[in-house]
Amino acid sequence: MQFCPLISGSSGNAAFLEAAGKRYLIDAGATGKRLSQLLDAIGVSIRTIDAVFVTHEHSDHVAGVGVLARTYHIPVYADADCFAAMPASVGVIPVDCMRVFEPDREFAVGGMRVLPFSAPHDAAHAVGYSFFAEEKKLSVMTDIGCIDDRLLQRAAGSDLLLIEANHDVDMLLAGPYPYPLKQRILSRRGHLCNEDCGQALVRLHDMGVKRVILGHLSKENNTPELARVTVEAVLRAAGVEDLQLCVALRDRPLAPVEIA
Incomplete structure (x- = not known):
């Protein structure tokens, strides 16, 4: 398996995965x-x-999904709620390109097993994924x-994990965002902060x-520096010294990672 975050951040998300001789995108949050x-x-x-796997319908994850389906006839995998809530800007996704799955039920694609699992986020129905090949x-x-605990079990045993470290709480609270947006981000259906990410990684x-x-x-x-330093501090405080850590980039790809 080979994996590469192409872009990752609040302005756009897409990642490349090659497994069992096939090539995939996980989200397509940019123009075609x-x-x-x-x-x-x-x-x-x-x-x-060969296919696109969508986590949820927010535009920073699906902006290019319609173009990929219409122009390149690439199948799009998502659950029914996600397809129904796609923003109008995505345009029409041809029916023959739609692949509807049920969250928390495993299925197979091109020699790879895929397990989409429900995730707490303020979308129609957000999912994370585990891919096995x-x-x-x-x-x-x-x-x-x-x-x-349910999400920890889904990620347990992963040879590689991409996990959110969205914000520093102090930066968010001191920043210019309006109060309702700050509360949304901090909620249990918002985004994961650096500290909580670190605590999760201790357990994982x-x-x-x-x-x-x-x-x-x-x-x-x-x-990127603050996210890494904060997470590493949490890990060190818990005695975790051997976890390999890097940070995905907002505007360009990381070097592809071989999962070996």
């Missing part, structure tokens, strides 16, 4: 042209993408207001997770 450029940057043609497991959990480390990418950082309420 921009997605093509991002894929070109890692040596992948957009025409070789080549005896490896990748999990993706972004846009999550909190992490409970004990559940077999050793390699992590922090993602979905807020441009206004976080920095």
